[in-house]
Amino acid sequence: MSTAELHTLTGAYALHALPEDERLAFERHLGACEACTQEVRELSATAARLGLAVSVVAPPAMRERVLREITTVRQEAPSHGRSGRSGAPAGRAGRWSTYALAACVAAAAAFGGVAVWQNQVARNAQEEAAQARQQNEQLARVLAAPDARTSSGALEGGARAAVVVSPSVNRAVFLASDMDRPPGGKVYQLWFNDDGSMRSAGLMDPSATDDTVLLDGPVDGASGMGITVEPAGGSKQPTTPPVALMDFPKA
Structure with missing residues (x-):
């Protein structure tokens, strides 16, 4: 091998x-x-x-x-210094992305302005990749932190949830399984509970019943978190009663 x-x-x-x-x-x-x-x-x-x-x-x-x-899907090789390794086999997703980009470039060529369009696409792709990489790195830091503590419990409808908090990283991760999808045009919004004052901590994927979310922002002095159903895009403050409240684990 x-x-x-x-x-x-x-x-x-x-x-x-x-x-x-x-x-x-x-x-x-x-x-x-x-x-x-x-x-x-x-x-x-x-x-x-x-x-x-x-x-x-x-x-x-x-x-x-x-x-x-x-066995039918090749895992991408780790990016730690090996992205330029010669002879490394390309994954199926990578090949299809290349074909799709080539097709888009060919279509744009028929209308001119290929260089400008291609540079914009490249910048957008790089920005999205950097954001995703930073998000994943932060999530992994929380889950792997030596001082990470976990609290779990049951939600309505038989769903299960857990929250992992790391004081040293000052971030938290929310994990859920078997959650009911929110009503059409709605989304689950997560909140930090700062002694009864709710601070937005991000949105869940409305199409997923299982989700892992790095809560948006530092934990600071928050004692727990809540979940509400909000309009698509989220709200500045909760507009509905919480569907769940969870205390953060004690250190």
Whole structure:
């Protein structure tokens, strides 16, 4: 197995999904690859925290089905200094993104102004990628922090939720599973509870019943959080009674 292929096994290793021979080969690789070691550490911590929001036992066939599915999708190699590695295989999503971009460039060429359009697309893509990367790094820092504490509980309709707080990072992560989707044109908005005063902490994905959200802003002195149903785009202050209130875990 090549070094480039070993770089793609961090996710499967973190989930204990590698066969014995690949596991041994990857563990030898970890001894010489700090980037993969760091990524395995973050993925393992994230998987452990996400498991706190799960309230049902997975069906017996789940593991087999997941392992069968992941054989058809190549994981992207970690970005820690390896984005320019020659010979690294491109993922399927990367190839399709390249084809889609090429098609858009060809269409724009028919109308002129390709250089300006392409530069704008590149800038937008870079900005979005940087924001997503920063968000994921912050989320991983909270979940993997040595002082991270977790509080979990049940929500209406059988949903489960957990909140992870790290005083050292001064951020919190909310995890939910099996939540009912909000009514049309509405969204779940998260709030910090500052001694009864609610401070906006971001929005959940209205199309997802399972979600992991890095709360927007520092925890500071907040003692807990709440969830309300708000108009799409959110509100400056809660406009409906909370559908859930959770205390932050004690240090």
